[in-house]
Each structure stands twice: as structure tokens, then as C-alpha cells.
Amino acid sequence: MYKDYFTLSKDKDTHFFDLQSSKLKAGLYKSSAEFGDLKHKVYVIDPFDGKRPLLLNYEFIVEEKALDIGFYHTLIMDSNVVSGLHEYLAYRRGQIRLNESMVDALESFLEHLCVTNIDYSSIFYLAENYYKEGKGAVLEHSSLRISSILQLFSINPEIFVNDKEIVIDQERKDYYFDLHNGGSFDQCGRNIAKWFVESHEPSMYDTWSNLTYACLLKMVLIKFKYKKEVDRKNEEMYQFMVTDIGAVLSWENALALSYFSGFVDKFIGVDKKTPLERAKYNLKRTSWDVLLLKMPYFLLNVNHLPEVTLGYVATSEKKLYEFGRNISLSLQMCRVGDSVPKPVVSFDLGEHAEKLGDVKARELGLSSLEIALDRLVGASEKAISPVDLKYLVRDLEHQLSFLCRS
Numbered sequence: 001m002y003k004d005y006f007t008l009s010k011d012k013d014t015h016f017f018d019l020q021s022s023k024l025k026a027g028l029y030k031s032s033a034e035f036g037d038l039k040h041k042v043y044v045i046d047p048f049d050g051k052r053p054l055l056l057n058y059e060f061i062v063e064e065k066a067l068d069i070g071f072y073h074t075l076i077m078d079s080n081v082v083s084g085l086h087e088y089l090a091y092r093r094g095q096i097r098l099n100e101s102m103v104d105a106l107e108s109f110l111e112h113l114c115v116t117n118i119d120y121s122s123i124f125y126l127a128e129n130y131y132k133e134g135k136g137a138v139l140e141h142s143s144l145r146i147s148s149i150l151q152l153f154s155i156n157p158e159i160f161v162n163d164k165e166i167v168i169d170q171e172r173k174d175y176y177f178d179l180h181n182g183g184s185f186d187q188c189g190r191n192i193a194k195w196f197v198e199s200h201e202p203s204m205y206d207t208w209s210n211l212t213y214a215c216l217l218k219m220v221l222i223k224f225k226y227k228k229e230v231d232r233k234n235e236e237m238y239q240f241m242v243t244d245i246g247a248v249l250s251w252e253n254a255l256a257l258s259y260f261s262g263f264v265d266k267f268i269g270v271d272k273k274t275p276l277e278r279a280k281y282n283l284k285r286t287s288w289d290v291l292l293l294k295m296p297y298f299l300l301n302v303n304h305l306p307e308v309t310l311g312y313v314a315t316s317e318k319k320l321y322e323f324g325r326n327i328s329l330s331l332q333m334c335r336v337g338d339s340v341p342k343p344v345v346s347f348d349l350g351e352h353a354e355k356l357g358d359v360k361a362r363e364l365g366l367s368s369l370e371i372a373l374d375r376l377v378g379a380s381e382k383a384i385s386p387v388d389l390k391y392l393v394r395d396l397e398h399q400l401s402f403l404c405r406s
Helices: 002-009 079-092 100-116 123-133 135-152 157-163 170-179 185-199 202-225 230-245 250-260 276-299 318-324 350-356 358-377 386-401
Strands: 014-018 033-036 041-045 054-057 070-077 119-121 307-315 327-335 342-347
Touching: 033 100, 041 100, 041 318, 070 079, 070 123, 070 276, 079 100, 079 123, 079 135, 079 307, 100 157, 123 135, 123 185, 123 202, 123 276, 135 185, 170 185, 202 230, 202 250, 202 276, 202 386, 230 250, 250 276, 250 327, 250 342, 276 307, 276 318, 276 327, 276 386, 307 318
Parallel strands: 070 119, 070 307
Antiparallel strands: 014 054, 014 327, 033 041, 041 307, 327 342
């Protein structure tokens, strides 16, 4: 596949990250992980199945040059984890109370951070708050939580692991102060928040989440329309993406497969008894959950070679974890300068395969993979414009009003 593509096209801008063929271990996670007890947990979702991707491009395949790639691991934390760590720091200072189970979960997670020496990314947390709460909230409130995160990532790891004492490591502190041009953790937090609101447009995240929201609305409408015909549901969803969205979205395609097969109803959170406004709220919330799960794919790009970022999602949402751990990246195509990569993802049916039968489960998995591969190597896609997308969403919401209670 790769030899033919690069030899014939002479394309020097396209790169493939191949995890399906990779035998390389990531060296950090063997799989997704859990920290805490039954009452409170922090989850880490590994979209790479414990692997390190192969990077394949013209230089490597045709010119047969060795590629010296450095992999950088980072945690993409959701709002619940960021707020939990912020509260934990306040708890350790005697400012608030936390129940013992939550403290144990957060300390177990912090131990993991100390042992692995993994870094963090605040981009999703800031994006979600910027979109939902506005610029002022990011500058005033989110910056304080980022300050707390910086402090916890600056603690001396050996002292915390051995004694659970929070002692700031001077070298780590200096690193973050220099990186974010601040003289204190609070100033660094403000600088990060200011950088974000000045360099990011909320409309970008609005479009991304609305694409998923439109797909979720259509999934619910299709599922209500047909009872058991999973193949028929998949086909209608595919046609919707091609005709209305203008692009076959690999992630949403995998989500549709699992939803039509009856395995993620709780994650979607809508049935015929759900009131209309509640249904819309649940689906919008789920669209942001999906965007969070997609963030590792956005970070996996070739814009900063020879450094490649492997991102892992940290969340305290059990439903998000149970779904996200079953989605893994098989292949991703990137071009230099692109901000939106093209992934091929696979959904592990796991114990649900028995309900469908091995043959049916295999057929559905292959169908989903074929759709994604066709999209990857096929003709150029022209996705729906943001304005038309908003009209499409309104129409789908109107259709949903006939199925849900007012």
C-alpha cells in the first residue's frame, strides 16, 4: 500500500502513522488505566493500545532514509480532573474538605504522574471553558486551576511517592516559569489563559462539536426509525455523512456502529422517553466528550517533526472511559500544515461480540474499517460550511422534536 502510493504519487507532504502494523511498545501504557477505588476513580484512556506508531512517508519508503523521531507523552485532562486536582491542592492547604475516597483517587493518580514523569496539556480544558463560559471566565477562573496544575506537576516526585508530602522541586518550577514567562505559578496560569484566548477562536471548537452533534442527532433518529436492521442503519448513517456532512467522519462512524449495535446507549443518553430539551442537552454534552476523545488524534501530527506527541485522555467520567477505551487508532494520515488529520479508528466490541455473533461482529467491524479507508485514500472531501451546519442542526433538532417528549 505505502510503496505503491508514494512511488506513484511522489507525494512528499503526506505522512502515515500506522499502529495496526506496529510492533513497537509505547513504553508508558500497556492499555487504559484506572486509579482509585469503587467510589471515585481517575481514568486514563490509551487510544494507541500500548503501541508506538510507525511513521511512514516518502523519505522513509522511497528514499529509504532513517527517521530519527522523538516521542513526547502528554495527558489531556477534562474539566472534572482539572477541578479535582485544584480542589486537592486546596484540601492539602487546609482550605476545604474532601472525602477520603476522592483524596485516595487523586493521590493515586498523582503518584502515577510522579512515577511516569508525564507532562500535561490544558488545551481541551481551556477550549471547553472558553466555548461554554466565555473569555472572562477563562482569564479569571480557569487560570487559577491551571496554576494549581502547574504546582502539582512541579512537586518533587520521590518525596510525594514516599511521604505524600507536597514539596516543590526547584528545577521543575524553573522549567515552567521559563516556559510560560512567569514569576509565580499564578502568573504562569494567567499567561497560559491569555495565550489561549488570544490565539484560539471559539468558533473552531463550535464547528467541531457541532459536526459531532449533528451526527449524534442523526444516529438517534435512525435508531428510532429502524428496530433491528444494523446494516440498514449503518448504510443510512454513511449516506448522511457523504450527502449532508460532506465527509465520512471515522470517529463518528465507529460510534454509530457501536450505538446501532446496542452497546453505548448510556453514553448517548437519549431514548423516546427523554424530554426534548434534555435530549438536546445530553447530545451536546456527548459531542464534547467525543471531542475530548479525539484530542490525541489532533495532537498526533507532523507539524513539529522530529518530535511527535502521543496524547492520552484523563477523565473521571466512567461512561466516557468505558466507551473510549474500546476505540483505538489503526491508521492516521497527516499532511504538513494540516490542523485536522484523517484517522482510521477501530471499535473493540469485546464482550458484546457474543451478542452479535462472531461472524456478524467481524462483518460490522470490517464494514466500518472499509468506510474509513475509502475516505482516507479516496477523493478530496468538501465538508459542510459552518453556516450550513447550523441550519442542518436546526433541521435535525426539529425532526427530533417529533420523537421526544416536549
